[in-house]
Amino acid sequence: MMGPVLAACLLIILSTAWISQANEALCKKDGGVCSCNNNKNSVDCSSKMLTAIPSNIPVETTELRLGLNSLSKLSPKAFHHLSKLTYLSLDNNQLQSLPIGVFDQLVELGELHLNYNKLKSLPPKIFDKLTKLTLLYLDQNKLQSLPHGVFDKLTKLTDLRLNVNKLQSLPNGVFHNLPLLKELHLLNNQLQSVPRGTFDSLSSLNILYLNNNPWDCTCNGIIYMAKWLKKKADEGLGGVDTAGCEKGGKAVLDITEKDAASDCVSPNTTTAIPTSTTTPASVIYDDIHEIKVPQENFQKFLGYQEPDHLPTQPQCLMSISGYLGLMMSLMLTSAAILYVFHFLKKA
Structure with a gap:
């Protein structure tokens, strides 16, 4: 009766090895998608049609690219094991919100790309731990x-892009702690x-x-804005x-107190809460660096499911090495099953 027992053990070992290989394969050379x-x-996982972040990204990763995917949400602990990241791109996804604390462990992060998503708001203190950004x-x-x-905590920030959003107002002191900021984009x-x-404070x-x-x-x-812009124009500040x-066709920096005599109620007095979501009649955007790259629809790769990121459906064509490995595992598993049946029949 030792034969069937050994065969059963062999079957379990092979199955466990195959599952481990499927879960740990991240890079293309190992049968993964990145x-x-x-x-x-x-690690570059961009343009893979991912629906969730792979759970097996190495802890030593410093650069992670997840742009041009189909991410619609993030786990609050999605990056908690990646404290060495210095670069993270999540651009060109479907993110509508960010969970509180999702970036809290990324204390070495220098660049964060969240552009081309569907974010409607930001949680308070969402960037507070990113002091090297x-x-x-x-x-x-x-x-x-x-x-x-x-x-407030981004004292090393040099480039901030907020263009092409629906901001109706800015909070008081929103840029007061950014002494190194060199570029600020608020257009559209x-x-x-x-x-x-x-x-x-933008010295x-x-x-x-x-x-x-x-x-x-x-x-x-x-x-205030007219006088500040006029002064900075004389100092050579670009833009x-x-x-x-x-209305009127004038540049704001040319406006005088006589032009703006009315004491109007501005949405800026309430700072954070918009009163309307009306889209401007014309949205013209000509920053060549912001051209959106279309997703590569012909590529289909493996997706993962929240919260444990286990594969749920075959969304990718596996690499040649991964395919051969899978076929070998299936052949060995079939042989083990036949071996079990053979001894059971003799018994």
Whole structure:
């Protein structure tokens, strides 16, 4: 009776090995879907039609690319084992929200790409642990407001993109703790004015894009911005002349107190809560760096299911090496089953 017992053990071992191989295969050379460099510290899972983040990304990974996929949500602990990440791209997905604390372990992160998603809001303190962040792309989303102090801990930030959203107002002091910021993109939103002092702390700013917002030059709430832009234009700051009044055809920096005599009620007085989600009549966006790359629909790869990321359906064509490995496992498993039946029949 030892024969069937040994065969059964062999069957269990082979099955366990195959399951382990399926779960651990991440890089293409191992039968997975992502591209990895030799040390696996750079993992590229972009354009793979993933519906969730693979659970087996090596802990030593420093660069992770997850753009051009079909991610609609993130687990709160999706990146908690990746504390060495310095670069993370999640652009061109379907994210509508971010869970609280999802980035809290990424204390070494320098670049975060969240552009081309469907984010409508940001949780308070979502970026508070990212104290080494230098680049943050939030453009091409549906943000209607920003939490108070959302950028307060990002003291090393040099490039911030908020263009092509639905921002109607900015919180007081939203940029007050960004002394190293060199580029700020606010074009193509629904801003009519900004709170007094909004730009005063941006001592390193080289370029500012403000065009394609409905700047209201009839209300005296625009005067702070007009005077600041005029002063910075004389100092050579780029982009200050891109802010144009919604009516009258003037540049905001040319507006005087006489032009903006009315004491209007501005949405900026409530800072964070939008009163409307009306889309501007015309949205013109000409930043060549922001051209969206179409998804590669001809590629289909393996997806994962929340929360444990186990495969749920065959969405990929496995690599040749993975396919051969699978066939070998199936052949050995079949042989073991026949071996079991053979001894059972003799018994």
